[in-house]
Amino acid sequence: MPIDEITQKVSDRYAQAASTGEQMCCPTSYDMADLQSFIPEEVLKISYGCGTPAGLKTVSPGETVLDIGSGGGIDCFEASRLVGPTGHVIGIDMTDTMLAIARKNAPVVAANLGYASSNVEFRKGMADSIPVNDGTVDLIISNCVINLAPDKRKVFREMFRVAKPGGRFTISDIVADQPVPQYLVHDAEKWSDCLSGALTLTDYIAGMAGAGFLGIHLTKASPWQVIDGIHFFSVTLTGYKLPASSSQSDIRYATLRGPFSRVVDELGMTHLRGIPQPITPDAVCLLSQTSLASHFVLSSEALWLDQTDDRWTAVYPADAPCTWQGHFAMLAGPFIEASDDDHHVYRRGEPVEICSKTLRVIETDGYAPHFAIINRAGRHVGGDAVTCTPNGSCC
Numbered sequence: 001m002p003i004d005e006i007t008q009k010v011s012d013r014y015a016q017a018a019s020t021g022e023q024m025c026c027p028t029s030y031d032m033a034d035l036q037s038f039i040p041e042e043v044l045k046i047s048y049g050c051g052t053p054a055g056l057k058t059v060s061p062g063e064t065v066l067d068i069g070s071g072g073g074i075d076c077f078e079a080s081r082l083v084g085p086t087g088h089v090i091g092i093d094m095t096d097t098m099l100a101i102a103r104k105n106a107p108v109v110a111a112n113l114g115y116a117s118s119n120v121e122f123r124k125g126m127a128d129s130i131p132v133n134d135g136t137v138d139l140i141i142s143n144c145v146i147n148l149a150p151d152k153r154k155v156f157r158e159m160f161r162v163a164k165p166g167g168r169f170t171i172s173d174i175v176a177d178q179p180v181p182q183y184l185v186h187d188a189e190k191w192s193d194c195l196s197g198a199l200t201l202t203d204y205i206a207g208m209a210g211a212g213f214l215g216i217h218l219t220k221a222s223p224w225q226v227i228d229g230i231h232f233f234s235v236t237l238t239g240y241k242l243p244a245s246s247s248q249s250d251i252r253y254a255t256l257r258g259p260f261s262r263v264v265d266e267l268g269m270t271h272l273r274g275i276p277q278p279i280t281p282d283a284v285c286l287l288s289q290t291s292l293a294s295h296f297v298l299s300s301e302a303l304w305l306d307q308t309d310d311r312w313t314a315v316y317p318a319d320a321p322c323t324w325q326g327h328f329a330m331l332a333g334p335f336i337e338a339s340d341d342d343h344h345v346y347r348r349g350e351p352v353e354i355c356s357k358t359l360r361v362i363e364t365d366g367y368a369p370h371f372a373i374i375n376r377a378g379r380h381v382g383g384d385a386v387t388c389t390p391n392g393s394c395c
């Protein structure tokens, strides 16, 4: 299907949905009672996201937020409240009907928040050609939109262009556990249903990384639909446009604390738990980001950790039989590769089949934020218990 045709069909579909107020897309977990206190019902009922703008929790007063594919404006209005009257929010969308509803409600929301005038503006524009100046945005959000854009690499490049150095994104979107086959890609209706244009998690993160973002990591993942054996799930990802690194820092070494026993960071450097690794100023900047900092001890002198040190973390599988129940774990950053203490090697975005013991390990606090887990069995599996040898033959 030609790109223009996809875009027109998607826009027509969302224009129609906005006019009728019909329900579309996926479950979200907004606190509707809270939002109803300042956002009109007309906006709330055409909320078509697939996540909640978790990144908004990181917003500070005075910041500039950009929402790509802002629809009726729900996330822009939440951002408006958080950045306060000195902040600025820009929503962009390609669909006039959506823009009209969002613009009509902006002064109502401003009045409900007690602002003298609205700090939100809605601009007509495309995700792959964002009508915003270079390097001006602190936080980019987007809720279930980029899957609808035919040229996602262009969208990711545009995001990087408009982000300030030190800026960040938090994006909720639909991804798939395997490439979407051509018979779905060429089904116009399934484009608007957020299915045809879904990338694999690997390609999604690679696209963001290719544009220049680093520290990319998972904030949330929830299963959504299985169609013809393809698992579609919603992810919320965060990443950073790092500021220029400083050669002034006296940090020279990073020592991996765990729980991973080995990781490869996004600059391609391998870290083994407990062993100090000399690092460059760029790596200092990357490893200091919130999503990575808790995994490392950064130091000016080489620092070795062993199991007796409180900073060393590890989670071992139970010494008991396990079952295979259809679970697959996908590492979703902030590393491109990581190993656990039971011989598994996880590569970013690639599903790895795991047994019940490994599932329990991955569900612990240190691991859980880094994995999306799906169950490909499609039905409850009792599974015969398998006993591991000491070398870990089952898992």
Ligand SMILES: C[S@@+](CC[C@H](N)C(=O)[O-])C[C@H]1O[C@@H](n2cnc3c(N)ncnc32)[C@H](O)[C@@H]1O
Pocket (backbone or CB within 6 Å): 010, 011, 014, 025, 046, 047, 048, 049, 050, 068, 069, 070, 071, 072, 073, 074, 075, 092, 093, 094, 095, 098, 125, 126, 127, 128, 142, 143, 144, 145, 148, 149, 150
């Ligand atoms: C699934 S809705 C999500 C709307 C909003 N983010 C929300 O959470 O309610 C998708 C929105 O993105 C817009 N959109 C889709 N593709 C776009 C593109 N390539 N450029 C700009 N807007 C786009 C549609 O017009 C629609 O308003």
